[in-house]
Amino acid sequence: MATPAATSGPSQANGEGFFRSLYIHTHDVSRSLKPSADGELAHAIHQTLHFALDGHPDDYTPSSSNDGAGSGCDPLATMPTATASNGVETSASAGPSGTNVKKGFFPTDDPERPYISYHWNPRSATLALPNPATITNPIADPCSPDHRSSYDITAKFFFLDPTDLSPGLVDDALTRLTSTTGIITVDTLVLAFPTLELDSRSSSSETWGSSVTEAWSHVSQNPQLFSLGLSDISPSNLRQLLSSLSVQPPSTPLFSPAIPLSTSTTEPSASTAQPDAADADVPSSTTHHLASSGAGSFWNLEYSTLSAARRPRLVSINVKQDPCAFDRDFDSYCTQMGIQLVAHSDRKDVLPQRTLPNLMDEFKDRLPVKMAGRLRAKWALKYTTLIRDRGVLADKGYIVFVETEN
Numbered sequence: 202m203a204t205p206a207a208t209s210g211p212s213q214a215n216g217e218g219f220f221r222s223l224y225i226h227t228h229d230v231s232r233s234l235k236p237s238a239d240g241e242l243a244h245a246i247h248q249t250l251h252f253a254l255d256g257h258p259d260d261y262t263p264s265s266s267n268d269g270a271g272s273g274c275d276p277l278a279t280m281p282t283a284t285a286s287n288g289v290e291t292s293a294s295a296g297p298s299g300t301n302v303k304k305g306f307f308p309t310d311d312p313e314r315p316y317i318s319y320h321w322n323p324r325s326a327t328l329a330l331p332n333p334a335t336i337t338n339p340i341a342d343p344c345s346p347d348h349r350s351s352y353d354i355t356a357k358f359f360f361l362d363p364t365d366l367s368p369g370l371v372d373d374a375l376t377r378l379t380s381t382t383g384i385i386t387v388d389t390l391v392l393a394f395p396t397l398e399l400d401s402r403s404s405s406s407e408t409w410g411s412s413v414t415e416a417w418s419h420v421s422q423n424p425q426l427f428s429l430g431l432s433d434i435s436p437s438n439l440r441q442l443l444s445s446l447s448v449q450p451p452s453t454p455l456f457s458p459a460i461p462l463s464t465s466t467t468e469p470s471a472s473t474a475q476p477d478a479a480d481a482d483v484p485s486s487t488t489h490h491l492a493s494s495g496a497g498s499f500w501n502l503e504y505s506t507l508s509a510a511r512r513p514r515l516v517s518i519n520v521k522q523d524p525c526a527f528d529r530d531f532d533s534y535c536t537q538m539g540i541q542l543v544a545h546s547d548r549k550d551v552l553p554q555r556t557l558p559n560l561m562d563e564f565k566d567r568l569p570v571k572m573a574g575r576l577r578a579k580w581a582l583k584y585t586t587l588i589r590d591r592g593v594l595a596d597k598g599y600i601v602f603v604e605t606e607n
Contacts, residue, residue: 219573220321220328223603225249226336226381230597239556240548242581245599247560253331254567256314261306305332309569319569328570333381336598349386352595353587356387357432359551361578363396366412368419370602374582375425377600384584389514391430392416395549400433400523409438414445414510421511428504428514432545436531439516443538446510451503451539503539512538517545552578557603574605 227245237244252260302308306316318331358374360366371392378384394416397409420426434442504514516535520527527542535542557576565572579602586596 218323218570219326219605220570221326221573221605222328223576223605224327224329224333224377225599225601225603226329226331226333226377227599227601228252228336230599239553240551242552242583242599242601243556243560246557246601250330250560250564252335253318254314254564256309256311256317261302261316261318263301263303303335305334314567317567317569321570326573328568333377336381351589353589354384354387355389355391355585355587357391357393357547357583359393359395359581359583360397360416361395361552361580365579366394366397366416368416370580371416371420372423373602374580374600375423377602378582378584381600382584382596382598384586386425386427387584389428389430390420390426391432391515391517392420393432393547393551395433395551399431399438400435400518402435402437410441410445413442417442417446417511418509421509422507424507429511430515430517431513432517432547433519433549434516436528436534440534443512448510448512448538450537451512513540515541515543517543519547519549520544521546522549547583552581552601554578557601572605574607576603577606578603 225246227242227249230241230245230248237247251257302316303318305320306318308315309317318335320329320332320334321327356375356378358371360370371390375387378387392413394409394413397412399409399413417429417431420429431439431442503512505511518527527544532542557578561568561572561576581602582600584596584598584600585594587593588595
């Protein structure tokens with residue numbers, strides 16, 4: 202599952218061999234997508250496969266010079282780095298006919314699809330669609346090398362394979378996030394275990410205890426993550442988990458978990474005032490008067506200090522799916538433990554089993570490398586980038602990892 206080290210063009214990915222691992226990097230899906238029976242992620246993957254494999258001129262032809270980074274000091278301007286972290290050159294190249302082609306696109310033998318976007322590592326038999334070099338970086342500001350503090354970045358990691366809950370999968374996802382977008386630090390990482398029924402009031406820690414605690418302890422020691430969260434866990438299971446981790450109530454009252462932990466300022470994130478803008482897993486209360494008086498400038502260390510078991514900064518639940526998931530006792534307990542209870546709108550089954558095989562079957566004749574067997578999704582990472590001062594969603598995307606099985 203190593204990150205590919207170099208770009209492979211058609212000479213190495215001309216249909217010879219089979220891929221055993223697949224990464225799908227969706228483009229910005231911050232705009233509303235058309236409804237899909239299988240959910241937002243399914244539609245995002247569908248759009249991405251069209252972008253990577255259709256060979257449409259609008260996709261592989263570079264934008265005009267006044268787009269992106271050329272727009273001056275706009276904080277949303279995108280600015281490709283000189284070389285992507287996976288060794289992909291980001292400058293546009295000229296094709297056989299002299300046509301300028303965006304980074305990450307390569308010529309084919311098909312005149313109807315002269316260029317497609319992919320990355321192929323023959324040593325690990327790993328395919329990426331599209332080439333990660335085609336993903337723009339929303340936080341690379343050409344006017345300031347330290348623009349990160351202007352953004353509130355949330356990531357949500359979904360363990361999709363019930364047979365593999367290895368904490369190392371999270372590391373792989375964060376590595377891919379960095380190589381694709383340039384994002385190194387995350388304000389809040391939310392862990393989701395959709396196959397473990399953590400939200401069931403009748404489930405026992407015997408069925409999920411070791412897996413969840415191991416994953417939580419692992420991410421608690423990652424300095425890239427300023428705070429952590431859990432998704433879809435029942436009150437009884439949250440109590441069991443925090444008890445097993447020996448997490449105690451905070452030393453000071455909970456003021457506002459949305460204070461940007463990545464900076465020294467005590468001003469609350471604008472996301473607290475407009476939770477809908479971040480599309481889920483974002484706190485919804487504000488405490489400007491406490492922040493302006495200096496309160497809260499010290500307690501955030503309890504959420505960001507590395508330890509064997511950090512306290513969750515938030516717990517997110519889907520109230521549409523389970524209207525009874527939120528109750529006063531649960532809210533009171535979370536407040537006591539220094540945890541903010543928030544709502545989210547993600548599907549529990551974020552990627553139904555039938556979805557990916559059906560989508561890949563639709564594009565099977567356009568793939569640069571064929572599949573080695575049946576597909577099994579291992580994990581998905583959703584990331585959102587919010588502009589703190591304006592509460593505007595600047596970027597949102599997914600990374601999905603899939604393995605093949607015989």
